[in-house]
Each structure stands twice: as structure tokens, then as C-alpha cells.
Amino acid sequence: MAEAEETVPLTSKQQQQQQKGGCPCSKTVLVVIVIVAILVLIAIIIPVAVVVSKNNRPRKNSTEPEEETLTSSVRVENIMSHLKALQDIGDANTNSEIPSRSVDDQYNASASYVQEKLDAAGYKTWIQIFVVPVFNVLAPAVFKMTANDERVVTFVEDYDFSVMRYSGNGSVTGEELFRLEREQKNNNDDNGEAVPTGCYAADFEKIKEGSIALLPYNTNCTYYQKARLAEDAGATAVIFYYEDEEFNTQGPSKSRVRGDELNETVSIPVISLSYPLSRQFGGDEKQKGDIIIETSTSITMSYTYNLFAETPYGRGDRLIVVGSHLDSVQEGVGMNDNGSGSSTNLEIAIQIARLNLEPVNKVRFAWWGAEELGLLGSKFYTSNLTEEEIADHALNLNFDMVGSPNYLRGVYNGSGFTDGSDEMKYACGKIQEVFEERFAQQNLSYSIVQFTGRSDYGPFIDAEIAIPAGGLSTGADGLKTTEERNMYGGLANAAFDTCYHMECDTIDNVDQTVLGQMADASAYTLQKLMYVKDLKSFLSDVNYKEDNSNNEKIRFRKRRAVRIEPIYKFQP
Known part of the structure; x- marks a missing residue:
């Protein structure tokens, strides 16, 4: 049997509250219930508000440019602007009836234009004077x-x-x-x-x-x-x-x-x-x-000169020389040969300065004089290097004729270099691989072209100098084969540049599509090589494993950190 409950008599105050239907704890309970309800409501509303907020947030315009890298900032319209300036300079030639930017014509004015652009970009420039037979x-x-x-x-x-x-x-x-x-x-x-x-x-x-x-x-x-x-x-x-x-x-x-x-x-x-x-x-x-x-x-006999500028950052004993000849033949203004290469070189230099890149390896930009007289500018440069200075040079990149109208995308055959040591062949082949790598990433066909020393890389790969080199070309007076026509379009059995060394090599002779593609590959290759931590080992050691930590982030004037394109190894 259950025990009976003990009855406790109420006080008069409690009796009054009971008569009114109240309880001494009812208000407290009510407050607690209200607070709990509010918290539950907040828990439901806030996530919904966040989702709504996210959904209603203005989306980034898909047409907005991505963070700038060297490759994305080197634009063909800027290169064409330099070409237009060089065309105007050549047209102003008064030494003969033919527009020209040759040594005795408008070469000096062409070099002044390049130098002014470099000075405006913040570079310190200098020249190297030499005598040439004209x-x-x-x-x-x-x-x-x-x-x-x-x-x-x-x-x-x-x-x-x-x-x-x-x-x-x-x-x-x-x-x-x-x-x-x-x-x-x-x-x-x-x-x-x-x-x-x-x-x-x-x-x-x-x-x-x-x-x-x-x-x-x-x-x-x-x-x-x-x-x-x-x-x-x-x-x-x-x-x-x-x-x-x-x-x-x-x-x-x-x-x-x-x-x-x-x-x-x-x-x-x-x-x-x-x-x-x-x-x-x-x-x-x-x-x-x-x-x-x-x-x-x-x-x-005439005086002419080479023009130089270099990055303030980077190891001077891992020097990368990026060269293009600036002169033309007497017969024309030379917009493809080699306004295209020298203007690409200039725009890459300007963008490196604008982005305030700090390469691991110092980059020296060179605009050679008197190439059309027999590579005289680059020969003068290399022949006046001391043994210590030669040792400080890691490699040379050369861009000569990169906008041919009946083009191919040519990469110098460094891996097929036969006139030097095995070490030189391996190093030149490594440079070649980087160019190939970029074309593969872009799904662009390319051809391996002769590495004969016909352009300004020749004095660098000379046995007495032995500085590895590589570069690009879209073709000169050689004839396009049927196979190459199938790869690139254009005309078979016609010259890659039918205006080669002629008066018709004007700005209208430059193909802007291939010029942009070659400029992109040029910028990409330099961007990769100038950030390789141990460049000499990269060029010489078959067991070298690349450290990409420097390639993950690059620094800008505003000190923003952005990713550059991922680098892949292309296996042909």
C-alpha cells in the first residue's frame, strides 16, 4: 500500500495566488520558454540568411581577367604597337628611297625608341659600340x-x-x-x-x-x-x-x-x-x-651598337640573355625580320618591370645591332666576354622572325646539336623541352627546326664560348612542305615569308595569330627558367629534380601573391 502524502497548510498569500490561478514559478518558466523559442528561431533563420546572402551576392563577371602572370600580360596588341612605331621609324628613312632600319638608315632611331620604353619601365639601360663594314x-x-x-x-x-x-x-x-x-x-x-x-x-x-x-x-x-x-x-x-x-x-x-x-x-x-x-x-x-x-x-665603316637592360633582381652568376636583332636589311623595314622578335622581347621586358617580378636568375635583355651584316652585334658581345663572364652566363634565348605569314611554329633543335659537347647538347635540349612544353599545354602543333647558328644564338653556342641556347622561329625563305601545310595551313611549296629581305616586309606581312602564340611561348619559357633555383643543375644534371616552390607564387608591386600556370613536363 502506498504511503499517504503529508498535507501542509498554505499561507494566506499563497491562498490568494492560488485563488487567482497563479503559481510562484510560472513567470520564470514562461521566460525560459520564450528564450528557448528565440534561440531555436535564430538557429533556423541565420543559416537560411547566409544561404540567401550567398545566393544574392553579385557574382564575379566571367569575363573579368584572371590574376596577371607574365604570359597573360604579354599581349599581341602591345607588340603590334611597337611594330607600328618601328614601321613609322623605317618609313621616315631619308638616306635612300627605300624605307629601312639598317645600320646606316634608321637603326639608331629604332634603338632610341626601345631605349625610351625601357627607361620609362624603370630599367637602367646601356649600349655597346662597335665598328661594322657596311x-x-x-x-x-x-x-x-x-x-x-x-x-x-x-x-x-x-x-x-x-x-x-x-x-x-x-x-x-x-x-x-x-x-x-x-x-x-x-x-x-x-x-x-x-x-x-x-x-x-x-x-x-x-x-x-x-x-x-x-x-x-x-x-x-x-x-x-x-x-x-x-x-x-x-x-x-x-x-x-x-x-x-x-x-x-x-x-x-x-x-x-x-x-x-x-x-x-x-x-x-x-x-x-x-x-x-x-x-x-x-x-x-x-x-x-x-x-x-x-x-x-x-x-x-660605320659605328653601331647593341642595347641592353637587365632585371635588378636575380643571381648574376646564373644570367639569362634574351636577345633579338633590331636591325633590318637595306631593302626594307624588316617588320617580320626582325621587328617581330625585337618587339616581343621589348614587351616581355616591360611586363616583367610592370609586374615587379623578382626572378631567382638575373635576366639581361639584348637588342643586337648589325645581325644582317653577319651576326656582328652578338659576335662582338660574346667575343668580349672574359672567362669569368662566360661562366656567369647560364643560357641564351633568341627570337628571330616570329610572325611569318606562311608560318610554322618552329623550336630550335637543341637536342640535335652536333657541333658541341654532350653537355651542350643536353643543355640546349632542356631549353627546347620548355618551349615544347608550352605548345603542348596549348594544344598547338610545332616543328623542330634546324639549329644551325644562322641567327644571333650562333655566337653563344660556338665551341669557344659554349653557352647553351634555344629559341623560336616561324620560318624565313625556306619552302613549306605539304606535311607542314597540313599542320599549319597556308601554302605548300611557297616560302614561309615571301617578303624575306624585301621591301614588302612591312607590318602587313606579320601574322598576328602566330605572333601571339610565339610571344606566349617565349614569355612562358623565360618565366619558368628565371625561377629555377639551381639553373646550372637544371641544364646539366639528368638526375635533377625540379623544385617548383619558386614557381608557385610570384611577387607584384602591390605584393599580391598569385599562382602562375602549373608547369608540366611534356613527353613527345
Whole structure:
């Protein structure tokens, strides 16, 4: 049985409250209930408000530019602006009837424009002065043949024939032709194998005094060496001709017949023939008759200079030289050759300064003078480096003709470099890989092009200097193959640049699409290499493992930290 509850009598005050229906704890309970309800309501409302707030927040415009990197900031419209300025400078040439930015024309004005832009960007600039021989054509040349029936055939300059650069001056008439085949049997070889001709004095032993030497194009030695040997053997003039059918679309060449030293020239007239005319003089049915050659030329000595600027940051003993020649030929303003490369170089330099990048490895920008006279600016630079300065140079990047109208995307074949050590080949190949890497990221086809030393990287990879190099080119006077047409479009069996070294190489000759793509690859490659912590090991050690920590963030003037594009290793 349950116990009975004890009854406690109420006080009078409690009785009054009870009669009114109240309780001494009712207000407290009510307050607690209200507070709990409010808290529950807040717990429900706040997350909803946050979601609504997020959903109603103005979204970032999808067209807004991403954080700037070097590659994104190097824009083709800015490069074209530099090209327009260089075009105007060339058009203002008063030294001749042809617009030009050559050494004796508007090169100095071109360099002043670049220097002003660099100064405005905050760089300290300097120049390196040197003397160059300038070849001048004083009057149109004459090339005629008098046939046996007394008829005179006059050939057309720059169509049938051309005066080669640094040809001697004079007038020659003669019937005796001394002709060398492209190859001849080597009597000193037990196998009797054919060897290229024209590179040894023995090749000219049978020449008669006063003869005109008819010599084949080949690259086993320089045209100067061949012409010099012919002159020393008694020739009064030299005619270069095409022998191989692979040159059946080639016009006459204006290649140089001058050596590396200032006094290495010839004094006799030197001309070249187109392929069709070569067949008449060097083919099976050879023309006979009196030949008349007249050239009116001179060589004058002029001062010119290289222009430099470099980043204030970075290791000076891991120096990256980014070079492009700024001069043009006398025959035109050279907007593709090489306004395109030098303007790209300038815009990259400006953007590095604008973004206030602080590279690990110092970058020296160079605008070479007198490239069109035989790489004279870059040769002067490298030949005046001390052994210690050579050791401080990590590599050279070269950009020459990066806007050809019938283009390919060419990467120099550093991995195929055969004229140096295995170490040089490996280093040049590593530079090549970075360019390939960017084209692969962009899903752009590219071609590996000859690494022959034809441009200003040549003096760097010379055996006595041995500074690794790499670069880009969109093609010059070579012919586009059918395979290349299928890769890039354009015209097969036509030159990559049909205005190469001609007056029509104006700003309208530059393809802006490929110019932008090559500028992007140039900026990307420099951006990667200038942040490699141990650049010498990167270029030399097959076991080197890249530390990308420096590539994760780059610093800007406002000290904002942003990511650059991720770097991948491309496996072709």
C-alpha cells in the first residue's frame, strides 16, 4: 500500500495566488520558454540568411581577367604597337628611297625608341659600340652574254641574277669559264668517293688566269672562302649557281661573301644566278659566248651598337640573355625580320618591370645591332666576354622572325646539336623541352627546326664560348612542305615569308595569330627558367629534380601573391 502524502497548510498569500490561478514559478518558466523559442528561431533563420546572402551576392563577371602572370600580360596588341612605331621609324628613312632600319638608315632611331620604353619601365639601360663594314650598291649591276651569232642577251637583276653582299667592284668581260661541279671524285680517297668542291686551293689548280669562276652552292665552307680561293687562283669574277633540283624554285641569292674579320673581303665581282639560269650555265647544255659583268659597290665603316637592360633582381652568376636583332636589311623595314622578335622581347621586358617580378636568375635583355651584316652585334658581345663572364652566363634565348605569314611554329633543335659537347647538347635540349612544353599545354602543333647558328644564338653556342641556347622561329625563305601545310595551313611549296629581305616586309606581312602564340611561348619559357633555383643543375644534371616552390607564387608591386600556370613536363 502506498504511503499517504503529508498535507501542509498554505499561507494566506499563497491562498490568494492560488485563488487567482497563479503559481510562484510560472513567470520564470514562461521566460525560459520564450528564450528557448528565440534561440531555436535564430538557429533556423541565420543559416537560411547566409544561404540567401550567398545566393544574392553579385557574382564575379566571367569575363573579368584572371590574376596577371607574365604570359597573360604579354599581349599581341602591345607588340603590334611597337611594330607600328618601328614601321613609322623605317618609313621616315631619308638616306635612300627605300624605307629601312639598317645600320646606316634608321637603326639608331629604332634603338632610341626601345631605349625610351625601357627607361620609362624603370630599367637602367646601356649600349655597346662597335665598328661594322657596311656594303653599298652604288648603281644597278649588269650581266650580259654575247652569243656566237652576235646577239646580246641582257639578264634582269634580282630576277635572273643578284649581286652578292660584299661583292667587289668592277667590270669584267671574258669568254673563259672555269666550272666546278658540286662534287668531284677525291683522288686521295682509296674508295674514290665524291666530295664537295670549292673549299680547297687544290680545287682551283686548273683555272686559267683571267677566267670567270662558275662555282656551285654548297655549305661545306663559306661563300667567302670559295670566292677568295678563286680570286687568289686568278679568277676575275665569280658566279654562283644552283645545281640540285631541290632549288628549282629559288631565285638568286644575296648571301655574304665576307669573312669574320673586317678586312676579309674580295675585290672581284661576285654574282649569283636563279635556278632556271643556273641550268643554262651549269646544265648539260652549257651556254657559250662572251660574258659581261659590271658591279658598282663600296664598303664603308660605320659605328653601331647593341642595347641592353637587365632585371635588378636575380643571381648574376646564373644570367639569362634574351636577345633579338633590331636591325633590318637595306631593302626594307624588316617588320617580320626582325621587328617581330625585337618587339616581343621589348614587351616581355616591360611586363616583367610592370609586374615587379623578382626572378631567382638575373635576366639581361639584348637588342643586337648589325645581325644582317653577319651576326656582328652578338659576335662582338660574346667575343668580349672574359672567362669569368662566360661562366656567369647560364643560357641564351633568341627570337628571330616570329610572325611569318606562311608560318610554322618552329623550336630550335637543341637536342640535335652536333657541333658541341654532350653537355651542350643536353643543355640546349632542356631549353627546347620548355618551349615544347608550352605548345603542348596549348594544344598547338610545332616543328623542330634546324639549329644551325644562322641567327644571333650562333655566337653563344660556338665551341669557344659554349653557352647553351634555344629559341623560336616561324620560318624565313625556306619552302613549306605539304606535311607542314597540313599542320599549319597556308601554302605548300611557297616560302614561309615571301617578303624575306624585301621591301614588302612591312607590318602587313606579320601574322598576328602566330605572333601571339610565339610571344606566349617565349614569355612562358623565360618565366619558368628565371625561377629555377639551381639553373646550372637544371641544364646539366639528368638526375635533377625540379623544385617548383619558386614557381608557385610570384611577387607584384602591390605584393599580391598569385599562382602562375602549373608547369608540366611534356613527353613527345
